[in-house]
Amino acid sequence: MVTVPTSAGTPTARGSGRTTDRRAAAAPHAQQPLEPGRRTSGGAAAAARRETIAGYGFLAPWLVGFFGLTVGPMAVSLYLAFTRYDIFTPPEWVGFGNFVRMFTDDPVFLRSAKVTLEYVLIGTPVKLAAALAIALLLNSITRGSGFFRSAFYTPSLIGASVSVAIVWRAMFAGDGPVDSSLQVLGIELGGWVGDVDLAIPMMIILVVWQFGAPMVIFLAGLKQVPTELYEAAQVDGAGPVHRFWKVTVPMLSPVIFFNLLLETIHAFQVFGSAFIISNGSGAPGGQLNFITIYMYKRGFADMQMGYAAAIAWIVLVVVAIIAAIMFRTARSWVYYAGDNR
Amino acid sequence: MTTVEHVQPGHETAEITAPDAGPVRRRGRRRGLASTIVWYLLLLVLAAVVLYPLVWLFFATLKPSSEFGRNSGLLPWAPTLDNYARVWDGIAGIPLWRYALNSLIVASLAVVGTLGSSALAGYAFARVAFKGSGIFFAAMIGTLLLPFHVIIIPQYIIFNQLDLLDTYVPLLIGKFLGTEAFFVFLMVQFIRNIPRELDEAARIDGAGHLRIFWSIIVPLLRPALVTGGIFSFIWTWNDFLGPLIYLTSPENYTLPIALRLYNDATSTSDYGATVAASLLSLIPVLLFFLIFQRMLIRGVATQGLKG
Numbered sequence: 105m106v107t108v109p110t111s112a113g114t115p116t117a118r119g120s121g122r123t124t125d126r127r128a129a130a131a132p133h134a135q136q137p138l139e140p141g142r143r144t145s146g147g148a149a150a151a152a153r154r155e156t157i158a159g160y161g162f163l164a165p166w167l168v169g170f171f172g173l174t175v176g177p178m179a180v181s182l183y184l185a186f187t188r189y190d191i192f193t194p195p196e197w198v199g200f201g202n203f204v205r206m207f208t209d210d211p212v213f214l215r216s217a218k219v220t221l222e223y224v225l226i227g228t229p230v231k232l233a234a235a236l237a238i239a240l241l242l243n244s245i246t247r248g249s250g251f252f253r254s255a256f257y258t259p260s261l262i263g264a265s266v267s268v269a270i271v272w273r274a275m276f277a278g279d280g281p282v283d284s285s286l287q288v289l290g291i292e293l294g295g296w297v298g299d300v301d302l303a304i305p306m307m308i309i310l311v312v313w314q315f316g317a318p319m320v321i322f323l324a325g326l327k328q329v330p331t332e333l334y335e336a337a338q339v340d341g342a343g344p345v346h347r348f349w350k351v352t353v354p355m356l357s358p359v360i361f362f363n364l365l366l367e368t369i370h371a372f373q374v375f376g377s378a379f380i381i382s383n384g385s386g387a388p389g390g391q392l393n394f395i396t397i398y399m400y401k402r403g404f405a406d407m408q409m410g411y412a413a414a415i416a417w418i419v420l421v422v423v424a425i426i427a428a429i430m431f432r433t434a435r436s437w438v439y440y441a442g443d444n445r
Numbered sequence: 446m447t448t449v450e451h452v453q454p455g456h457e458t459a460e461i462t463a464p465d466a467g468p469v470r471r472r473g474r475r476r477g478l479a480s481t482i483v484w485y486l487l488l489l490v491l492a493a494v495v496l497y498p499l500v501w502l503f504f505a506t507l508k509p510s511s512e513f514g515r516n517s518g519l520l521p522w523a524p525t526l527d528n529y530a531r532v533w534d535g536i537a538g539i540p541l542w543r544y545a546l547n548s549l550i551v552a553s554l555a556v557v558g559t560l561g562s563s564a565l566a567g568y569a570f571a572r573v574a575f576k577g578s579g580i581f582f583a584a585m586i587g588t589l590l591l592p593f594h595v596i597i598i599p600q601y602i603i604f605n606q607l608d609l610l611d612t613y614v615p616l617l618i619g620k621f622l623g624t625e626a627f628f629v630f631l632m633v634q635f636i637r638n639i640p641r642e643l644d645e646a647a648r649i650d651g652a653g654h655l656r657i658f659w660s661i662i663v664p665l666l667r668p669a670l671v672t673g674g675i676f677s678f679i680w681t682w683n684d685f686l687g688p689l690i691y692l693t694s695p696e697n698y699t700l701p702i703a704l705r706l707y708n709d710a711t712s713t714s715d716y717g718a719t720v721a722a723s724l725l726s727l728i729p730v731l732l733f734f735l736i737f738q739r740m741l742i743r744g745v746a747t748q749g750l751k752g
Contacts, residue, residue, distance in 0.1 A: 158654040159575025166566035166585070166629065169622025174588055177599035184598065191602065238491065245484055254738045255492045257745075258499070262730055265683040266701040267723035271502050274720075281501060284517045313495065317745055324746035365590070372592055376685035380705060396594065396686075403598050404690060416594035423592050 184413035191409055202414035213415065215390045216398040219304060223394065224371040227308040232363055235315040239322035240352070253323065257316035268310075269380035273297060276306045297381055303391035310377060318363040325359035326352070357438045365430055372423055375400070395419055499727075506721040513716045528717035532725065539695055541722055544703035548682055548726075551613055551699055555620045555681040556674045562623035563673065564666060567632025568658050572644065582633075589626040593686075601690060611693045616684075620677070628673050631744065635669035636662060672744035675737050679730050700726045 160167070185202060187195035206213050238256060242249050262268050276282050278295030286293055296302040329352065337347045353360070375396040378386070386393025386401070395415065403412030501519060506528050508521040516522055535541050569575070570582050604615040623629055639662060647657050663670075688699045695706070704726060707719045734741065 155573055156575040159569050159573040159578060162565045162569035162573060162654070162658070163581065164565075165562045165621065166569075166623040167581075169562070169619060169624040170581075170584065170588070173600065173619050173622060173624050174591070174596060177596040177603070180599035180602070181595050191605065241484060241488060245481065245488070248485075252488050252492060253742060254734075256495055257738070257742060258731070258734065259495060261679055261734055261741075262683070262727055264685075265727065265730070266685055266704045267502070267727045268498070270704065270719060270723045271498050274505070275498060275501065279514075279517055281497075281517060281519070313498075320742050320745045369590055369592060373594075376701070379685070379689075384705075399594060400686075400690075404601070409598055409602065413595075413598050416592075416598065419592050419594045423590075427590060 187410040189410040235318035260317035263314035269377040528721035552681040558621035559677040563628035571636035
């Protein structure tokens with residue numbers, strides 16, 4: 105009986121070399137020792153086959169979901185994007201018609217895209233800056249940080265709920281708590297929801313309010329920055345600002361990158377709160393008509409499934425471009441210490 | 446420039462720190478105390494601002510209907526529990542507990558499905574060396590970044606054709622098939638940190654993957670299962686878009702959709718009931734958080750660090 109585990113990483117080359125090699129190349133966990141061959145099985149090849157069967161067995165539910173609920177629907181929506189389809193009659197091929205209409209003949213779409221980009225590109229950096237600033241603040245105190253951490257994290261759990269949207273609408277209504285506080289200071293703004301210029305700031309405040317989740321990630325990252333680095337910088341005469349930019353930011357850059365990527369993508373998907381705050385309308389001036397709301401209205405209210413699918417693909421392309429820019433620029437500012445990942 | 450400075454202080458620190466240590470340290474400590482007080486004040490103000498909307502919501506539920514629109518202050522003039530009584534009577538002829546029960550059923554099933562499917566997939570990615578694992582792992586991470594827009598319309602068409610609209614199947618099937626990559630990733634990260642020696646010992650004793658998964662990994666996975674379970678529950682409980690698209694008859698509504706009904710139908714006449722129902726629907730989430738905050742926060746933190 106073979107009791108010595110054969111490392112899958114070393115080519116065992118015994119006629120079975122082909123399977124083993126390819127497996128070793130594809131599997132990131134190549135150091136894993138193989139199951140010791142039982143008497144009935146014939147060595148490495150059989151063991152490799154058993155691993156493959158086990159792997160796909162465990163992965164089966166995920167694979168069904170991946171192909172049935174993600175890849176398949178993506179392909180279908182790509183096809184639908186080039187059709188006119190109302191769900192009751194078969195789709196009718198229109199070529200690039202939907203896309204042409206979107207950019208040349210649909211001011212509501214253009215407004216929606218503009219509003220969404222404004223929200224994403226301003227809201228996300230502000231949220232992350234707040235998260236980082238408050239993480240630094242929390243990191244510098246010794247007692248009670250647990251309480252503050254929990255208090256600040258709470259909005260992240262409930263921020264997307266309908267309840268909070270209802271609260272937000274009331275908070276920012278004319279003569280509501282925010283408006284009346286500002287009136288005390290002599291600032292007369294009125295209700296924020298109906299105001300074309302204030303609706304987006306209101307939504308940005310809502311998303312910044314949920315700074316807790318990235319803050320927790322930053323805090324965990326800050327704990328891992330070696331204190332020697334700060335001491336060394338201090339000895340070299342670096343002030344707090346200098347230490348922040350030359351030690352904290354580089355050491356945190358992988359975490360900053362991770363947060364920036366996920367929060368940006370997440371922000372594109374804003375739906376429920378804006379839907380509730382604007383009573384499902386996206387507000388009369390379209391100031392809350394985020395792209396997801398517009399897509400929902402086209403697809404599920406007007407039954408223009410083809411057009412809605414085309415909008416969805418534009419969202420995907422824009423998100424992909426932004427992600428690609430982030431990954432591309434990451435090489436120059438994201439720093440992996442010692443590559444010990 | 447930097448290189449020069451690097452060398453110089455190296456020499457000087459030895460001389461300087463010895464005589465100057467006293468005043469430097471004292472000045473540092475005094476500044477430390479002052480800044481500590483400022484820090485705490487800042488944090489307290491911040492906490493008050495952050496939690497204010499929840500405090501406002503709580504007091505709003507105690508305001509009688511006559512005060513809405515007139516009393517913009519925080520505290521009610523004549524506190525009352527009437528709003529809760531009216532919430533109990535319900536909306537659209539259906540009592541609120543019925544919506545809460547629907548939400549509870551959907552969220553509980555979602556937890557079971559999510560944990561089961563993501564633990565299985567997590568084990569495959571973390572522990573089984575199979576051909577194609579690298580590609581599928583990358584694909585899984587890719588779905589983490591995929592905006593949902595491109596899949597909801599075809600999914601709706603599919604479930605429509607399968608005659609599954611107005612059931613909970615469209616809301617739940619994805620959970621049982623591990624489509625939420627966040628949870629799969631959580632499991633992968635956690636399983637990777639379980640010492641491999643345990644598996645190997647079991648393997649030498651003749652255990653196969655199923656056995657190792659069930660008797661070794663799953664018991665040790667409990668913290669990740671609790672964290673993942675709570676997140677899954679809370680996110681499903683709060684989910685709005687899914688139920689909005691798929692549920693059509695009020696008796697099937699989950700809480701968020703029912704709340705919308707309150708919000709639309711009664712916003713002028715019965716705002717009190719709307720805020721009371723809003724607060725009630727947040728309570729399970731807040732309770733879970735109060736009980737499990739440590740585990741939840743640790744779960745969030747590991748997500749980001751090992752990405």
